Amino acid sequence: xxxxxxxxxxxxxxxxxxxxxxxxxxxxxxxxxxxxxxxxxxxxxxxxxxxxxxxxxxxxxxxxxxxxxxxxxxxxxxxxxxxxxxxxxxxxxxxxxxxxxxxxxxxxxxxxxxxxxxxxxxxxxxxxxxxxxxxxxxxxxxxxxxxxxxxxxxxxxxxxxxxxxxxxxxxxxxxxxxxxxxxxxxxxxxxxxxxxxxx
Amino acid sequence: xxxxxxxxxxxxxxxxxxxxxxxxxxxxxxxxxxxxxxxxxxxxxxxxxxxxxxxxxxxxxxxxxxxxxxxxxxxxxxxxxxxxxxxxxxxxxxxxxxxxxxxxxxxxxxxxxxxxxxxxxxxxxx
Numbered sequence: 001x002x003x004x005x006x007x008x009x010x011x012x013x014x015x016x017x018x019x020x021x022x023x024x025x026x027x028x029x030x031x032x033x034x035x036x037x038x039x040x041x042x043x044x045x046x047x048x049x050x051x052x053x054x055x056x057x058x059x060x061x062x063x064x065x066x067x068x069x070x071x072x073x074x075x076x077x078x079x080x081x082x083x084x085x086x087x088x089x090x091x092x093x094x095x096x097x098x099x100x101x102x103x104x105x106x107x108x109x110x111x112x113x114x115x116x117x118x119x120x121x122x123x124x125x126x127x128x129x130x131x132x133x134x135x136x137x138x139x140x141x142x143x144x145x146x147x148x149x150x151x152x153x154x155x156x157x158x159x160x161x162x163x164x165x166x167x168x169x170x171x172x173x174x175x176x177x178x179x180x181x182x183x184x185x186x187x188x189x190x191x192x193x194x195x196x197x198x199x
Numbered sequence: 200x201x202x203x204x205x206x207x208x209x210x211x212x213x214x215x216x217x218x219x220x221x222x223x224x225x226x227x228x229x230x231x232x233x234x235x236x237x238x239x240x241x242x243x244x245x246x247x248x249x250x251x252x253x254x255x256x257x258x259x260x261x262x263x264x265x266x267x268x269x270x271x272x273x274x275x276x277x278x279x280x281x282x283x284x285x286x287x288x289x290x291x292x293x294x295x296x297x298x299x300x301x302x303x304x305x306x307x308x309x310x311x312x313x314x315x316x317x318x319x320x321x322x323x324x325x
Contacts, residue, residue: 052297054290061283062290077298087297123311132308148304159301171309173302 031116032085032137032145032162038107039090042156045099046092055086055162073174080170084163090156097129097153105131105151108158112147129153143167 043049054062059081066078081087092100112119112135121134130152137145146167148159202210 050296050300052293052300054293054297058286058290059294061287062294065287065291066294068287077294080298081294087294087301089297089300091300121308121312123308123315125311125315130311132311134305134308148301148308150304150307157300157304159297159304161301167305170298170302171305173298 032160033088034108034111034147034158034160036088036090036108036158036160038104039092039100039156039158042092042100042104045094047095048091048093050089050091052087052089054088059084059087076169076173080165080173084161084165086160086162088158088160088162090158092156094154094156099154100151100156104156105149108147108149109133112149116144117147 043051063078063082066074066081094100111117112133116137116139117135118138119133120136121132123132124130130150132151133147133149135147135149136143137147143164143166145163146159146161146165148157150157
């Protein structure tokens, strides 16, 4: 029996070592992608839910169909999304405050504490009970991903964009494409506030 | 030329045709019938030939199969086209929605951060 155990030990050690070496390589491509599954349970509590998952072929198809539309703004979106690997958005709006727990946000933040992510903007308001954060992941000089986290009393939004994205272009997008621009937010970002230029 | 009575009697005397005479006659008759009926068969129109219904059925079946194949291929191509268009339009709307939310939230965070910074500066000045 001992001989059998010994003969099995070495291959399993080698295999384990190989898997250990390969894990970071395979995970690197999707490193900037967050797991947002823990927020699924908020679907039933929220008054309004916007859940977008676009990756792979669907993202390419979206880019292709932006081409068909001759709207110049559609061309802007196409330009932004053409090199992206994935867009993941979870936006919950609640009728009552405190419908999500701090643990829900903590789980997202824990992922953003991983190596590679850096917090570039943070805004906490006790008056409004809002916590807003922007995280950036860089690979060398290139942006590999962005996460925008907006946690208000009646709102929780996580925007996770995987791939090289130009935040200036995103911020300067016009609210057309058949969807009216939200009156709540200004159309253009404040001057000189490009987050990736700040740090 | 004169024939005697004996000559005539000898000539008209019954002779035995042999055992295979009947068979030879029947064979000759069949041969003659075959020659006579051959041209008649050629005059029969094609649709009265015994093979005609089989050939027609095969032709109809082949046409139907071809029509079904072409029709099926066209239907599948059309379905794929419609399906891709629907999926593309859905993906486009999703991308627009995602970009709209991303832009709104990005600007929201930037405005809030800017306001906080301005408030701090104002407070320091006072």
